[in-house]
Amino acid sequence: xxxxxxxxxxxxxxxGPPARIVSPEVHADRRVxxxxxxxxxxxxxxxxxxxxxxxxxxxxNGVWSITTEALEPDLYGYSFNADGVSLxxxxxxxxKPNLLGTTxxxxxxxxxxxxxxxxxxxxxxxxxRHFYDSAICREARDLYVYTPPGYDPKGKTKYPVxxxxxxxxxxxxxxxAVGQAHFILDNLIAExxxxxxxxxxxxxxxxxxxxxxxxxxxxSFELFRESLTKEIIPLVEKAYRVNxxxxxxxxxxxxxxxxxxxxxxxxxxxVFSHLGAFSSGGLPPDLAATFPGLDAKANAKLKDFWxxxxxxxxxxxxxxxxxxxxxxxGVKHEYVxxxxxxxxxxxxxxxxxxxxxxxx
Amino acid sequence: xxxxxxxxxxxxxxxGPPARIVSPEVHADRRVxxxxxxxxxxxxxxxxxxxxxxxxxxxxNGVWSITTEALEPDLYGYSFNADGVSLxxxxxxxxKPNLLGTTxxxxxxxxxxxxxxxxxxxxxxxxxRHFYDSAICREARDLYVYTPPGYDPKGKTKYPVxxxxxxxxxxxxxxxAVGQAHFILDNLIAExxxxxxxxxxxxxxxxxxxxxxxxxxxxSFELFRESLTKEIIPLVEKAYRVNxxxxxxxxxxxxxxxxxxxxxxxxxxxVFSHLGAFSSGGLPPDLAATFPGLDAKANAKLKDFWxxxxxxxxxxxxxxxxxxxxxxxGVKHEYVxxxxxxxxxxxxxxxxxxxxxxxx
Numbered sequence: 001x002x003x004x005x006x007x008x009x010x011x012x013x014x015x016g017p018p019a020r021i022v023s024p025e026v027h028a029d030r031r032v033x034x035x036x037x038x039x040x041x042x043x044x045x046x047x048x049x050x051x052x053x054x055x056x057x058x059x060x061n062g063v064w065s066i067t068t069e070a071l072e073p074d075l076y077g078y079s080f081n082a083d084g085v086s087l088x089x090x091x092x093x094x095x096k097p098n099l100l101g102t103t104x105x106x107x108x109x110x111x112x113x114x115x116x117x118x119x120x121x122x123x124x125x126x127x128x129r130h131f132y133d134s135a136i137c138r139e140a141r142d143l144y145v146y147t148p149p150g151y152d153p154k155g156k157t158k159y160p161v162x163x164x165x166x167x168x169x170x171x172x173x174x175x176x177a178v179g180q181a182h183f184i185l186d187n188l189i190a191e192x193x194x195x196x197x198x199x200x201x202x203x204x205x206x207x208x209x210x211x212x213x214x215x216x217x218x219x220s221f222e223l224f225r226e227s228l229t230k231e232i233i234p235l236v237e238k239a240y241r242v243n244x245x246x247x248x249x250x251x252x253x254x255x256x257x258x259x260x261x262x263x264x265x266x267x268x269x270x271v272f273s274h275l276g277a278f279s280s281g282g283l284p285p286d287l288a289a290t291f292p293g294l295d296a297k298a299n300a301k302l303k304d305f306w307x308x309x310x311x312x313x314x315x316x317x318x319x320x321x322x323x324x325x326x327x328x329x330g331v332k333h334e335y336v337x338x339x340x341x342x343x344x345x346x347x348x349x350x351x352x353x354x355x356x357x358x359x360x
Numbered sequence: 361x362x363x364x365x366x367x368x369x370x371x372x373x374x375x376g377p378p379a380r381i382v383s384p385e386v387h388a389d390r391r392v393x394x395x396x397x398x399x400x401x402x403x404x405x406x407x408x409x410x411x412x413x414x415x416x417x418x419x420x421n422g423v424w425s426i427t428t429e430a431l432e433p434d435l436y437g438y439s440f441n442a443d444g445v446s447l448x449x450x451x452x453x454x455x456k457p458n459l460l461g462t463t464x465x466x467x468x469x470x471x472x473x474x475x476x477x478x479x480x481x482x483x484x485x486x487x488x489r490h491f492y493d494s495a496i497c498r499e500a501r502d503l504y505v506y507t508p509p510g511y512d513p514k515g516k517t518k519y520p521v522x523x524x525x526x527x528x529x530x531x532x533x534x535x536x537a538v539g540q541a542h543f544i545l546d547n548l549i550a551e552x553x554x555x556x557x558x559x560x561x562x563x564x565x566x567x568x569x570x571x572x573x574x575x576x577x578x579x580s581f582e583l584f585r586e587s588l589t590k591e592i593i594p595l596v597e598k599a600y601r602v603n604x605x606x607x608x609x610x611x612x613x614x615x616x617x618x619x620x621x622x623x624x625x626x627x628x629x630x631v632f633s634h635l636g637a638f639s640s641g642g643l644p645p646d647l648a649a650t651f652p653g654l655d656a657k658a659n660a661k662l663k664d665f666w667x668x669x670x671x672x673x674x675x676x677x678x679x680x681x682x683x684x685x686x687x688x689x690g691v692k693h694e695y696v697x698x699x700x701x702x703x704x705x706x707x708x709x710x711x712x713x714x715x716x717x718x719x720x
Contacts, residue, residue: 037445038443040401040443085397090461093460093462095457097453099453124490127488130484153513154514
């Protein structure tokens with residue numbers, strides 16, 4: 001039986017042989033039990049996306065646990081907080097990558113994969129990772145491109161493109177690893193609800209120094225605008241069969257990416273015709289200076305301008321204020337106020353609502 | 361300044377405002393300091409790839425730390441072990457995904473990107489993620505395909521394909537996220553050392569139940585062989601411009617993937633002409649029954665058969681034994697014994713050595 005031992009990765013060998021901990025345990029009634037071994041911690045909390053922090057209870061062998069109420073089917077981010085330190089669940093391989101704090105994730109499934117972002121037995125697109133050196137951002141970068149089912153690089157069909165931006169502290173993986181944008185599009189396309197389109201997901205920092213120094217954020221917005229329009233769009237339009245004109249380009253994003261969508265989109269109406277701003281945050285406070293000359297003339301160019309925010313989002317007031325600014329300027333838009341807070345629980349739904357509106 | 365606060369992700373807000381911890385800190389002299397806050401832990405260890413576990417020292421504010429000796433430039437996996445629980449470094453976004461225990465990773469860089477797996481300013485290939493439903497493995501799956509720089513789906517050039525398998529507890533991301541196979545190939549191709557080729561990286565479990573029940577491992581090997589030859593290779597040969605014949609197919613892998621390479625490759629000589637087995641482990645103990653009829657007739661079919669293992673690998677004896685079996689059967693091969701143990705520190709080097717040998 002020696003070979004079995006050899007298959008155990010070094011990290012597990014180093015850990016010794018503790019009793020196996022099961023976490024998360026998703027029960028049939030949609031309650032979820034989380035467990036975390038921390039024999040000497042004084043206090044362990046569960047932080048779950050969409051819920052208040054909750055105290056966990058210490059049981060045998062130093063294992064802390066908690067069982068939630070029955071949850072609505074969805075993907076939930078979570079982390080443990082042991083004596084003030086946020087930690088992933090070490091026995092759960094499902095993670096939410098994040099540049100300032102990786103967390104864990106669990107799935108409360110539906111019986112019939114009826115959530116828009118659940119993987120179904122439908123034709124799947126593919127997700128392509130490209131590597132490029134950004135002269136504008138002075139950094140080696142990657143970006144992800146979703147191509148829809150049936151995309152044929154040798155075919156004659158050309159596709160429209162949604163440029164989809166992540167939030168502050170996420171990276172270019174966010175909209176696939178957490179947002180499940182690829183499955184959302186697969187499902188909407190299979191149902192005939194969304195037009196087949198490419199989705200381009202770049203790293204959204206013009207200056208990634210902004211992660212540690214938020215004073216850089218407006219400079220970062222400006223550099224990202226330059227990189228998007230001068231580096232990323234040309235790269236995509238060279239590598240893929242796409243319609244390279246404004247009526248076939250949409251821009252959308254969440255949180256910081258929502259603010260970038262507004263900042264870039266409304267100042268580059270010659271580039272984009274569809275905009276979607278989800279739970280936007282981080283615009284410069286002087287809106288008049290940020291959007292010089294914005295007025296009702298934009299309406300002829302904006303085929304669709306969709307704004308959404310959750311009522312419990314800390315950014316709700318800022319979104320309301322921005323919508324008032326649009327009204328003052330006579331810029332047509334649709335503003336949708338939903339349940340929910342500043343979490344992926346709303347952003348997956350927003351993409352599911354936005355994608356069918358695009359390129360009609 | 362309110363907008364700044366809103367940009368902080370909910371997980372950080374929940375954590376409260378601790379002093380910012382810097383970890384890893386890679387010093388100019390190539391020593392590395394790791395830090396981990398665990399105010400009530402009795403003992404915290406550092407587990408670093410390629411080194412023995414080392415005790416960390418508790419300092420102010422409950423922060424444990426350790427500084428390594430000067431390290432050879434490389435990528436190193438590591439984790440903390442707090443009172444018997446293996447944990448990632450919560451302030452480091454660089455991770456080694458693993459289905460049985462995610463760990464963290466740091467990079468001790470060279471001054472000139474001279475490591476074969478460091479990203480250089482050379483033309484880059486792309487990495488494509490595909491989704492398929494495996495009828496044989498009865499599971500929804502993904503796989504990754506590297507295409508070399510200049511790959512043109514509309515062009516006339518056809519490419520050879522290396523099928524590259526991960527180890528036990530890894531998933532289909534392993535060879536890119538940890539192995540950096542894409543940069544290794546980019547660099548070797550730029551130097552003219554390797555032929556441009558595709559690299560296909562599937563999930564290597566025929567039955568993913570093997571992760572929790574190792575009794576399933578031989579059944580898993582057999583199912584994976586069926587899936588590779590009947591599902592994965594046809595998928596790749598339909599989607600890409602490749603030479604669909606045995607002389608343009610190589611199979612290689614590490615640890616469990618090395619054993620699968622031997623098991624599949626030597627029993628399917630009509631499919632593959634090049635084999636590479638890295639630190640292999642997990643073959644059934646009865647080699648004669650596992651490789652029925654294997655003899656010197658294989659030599660006419662095997663264009664290249666490369667086996668490597670580190671002297672400090674727990675599987676070294678098993679690899680020596682397998683090589684003796686090959687000698688008994690008169691099967692030509694090259695067996696390379698290197699420094700090192702059962703870690704990615706050797707596997708990146710093995711791929712760097714193997715890739716230039718292929719398809720010559």
